[in-house]
Amino acid sequence: MPRIDDDDDELATLRRRAFAPGADISADPAAVERLIELEQRARDALAGDKSHPPRGGEPDPVAVDAPDDAEATEDDGEIARPRRRMPRVRRSTAVLLAGAALTVATLLTALVIVQRVQTDPLQVGATQVARLAPDPPFEIPTSLYRGITGNVKAYAAFEGFRPVTYPSFRAGEGAARCMTVYQPDLFDESEDGYGYEGQFLLPSCAAGLFPATFTILLTEDTPERAATTLPADTALQFVYDEDLDEVVVFRG
Known part of the structure; x- marks a missing residue:
């Protein structure tokens, strides 16, 4: 002992x-x-x-x-x-x-x-590491939600990443929300459009029971890893919890 x-x-x-x-x-x-x-x-x-x-x-x-x-x-x-x-x-x-x-x-x-959200449903060893609340003062680049009006939200940063949620293009009640996760330092907006020097900039929309989700693997060469304190080959998953209006971050 x-x-x-x-x-x-x-x-x-x-x-x-x-x-x-x-x-x-x-x-x-x-x-x-x-x-x-x-x-x-x-x-x-x-x-x-x-x-x-x-x-x-x-x-x-x-x-x-x-x-x-x-x-x-x-x-x-x-x-x-x-x-x-x-x-x-x-x-x-x-x-x-x-x-x-x-x-x-x-x-x-x-x-x-x-443990408010069920974590790691497939038992692959992921760990919930953060919950990101809305951050209203943050200015969201209009290029990320062009053609969408109202109810666009930014959330607190995590390791240089910023989640943004917005309504999908589908109209009507109960329309799913979508989410884009990006690093502002790698985003360049101009009058002609925008550029992104990172590897991932894809929107994800909820579908039925499945929430909007963004997953990234930070390899040695992934541009997004430079703004983090995370080691190479770290996997991150951002999941939008619509009931609590928070973005949950998992690490695997």
Whole structure:
């Protein structure tokens, strides 16, 4: 079994991944489960310390009030026994326990949020890594939706990519929405049209139960990879979640 010191170091590392700037633990279910396990182990250890007296003269980690009448006194030949109060948990210990409970609750909530969309239905090993919300201030090149009016939306950027959704050319209620994912740095718009120096610039429209989807493999020579921090041969899939009006990003 790992030593307690090792568990403490691992717990501190996982807490930083959960709450420090740039936290990434929500994309790592195994790390989340490990953090929950270590938090539970820490609480069990504290409970065990309170139920067993310290050995070998070591100080009890739980603070207790000094007993009243610490020195026995004599009264009419009888020895008065000192009165002792029940142990009182330090405020810092209580805060630690509350914080551990909050950590577990927060991470469980994060797991629910990450799994709002069914991921990896074919069990090929893809992982949901981001959800992109609408970004109204972003200016969308008109060339991307020429001939379409109204309800055109841009979404937050991910690794240099910008998703854009818009109504399809089919009229009528329930018409499917379409999506184009591109990198603005590779897009050049002019009066005569536009140019794109990347490899992929294809629209995708929803069809029945199937949402609009864009998939790309970033090879060593793919122009789009230069604007990312991703290694070669990383596959990305962008899926439009119409119910929540978000674009979900998967990595494989």
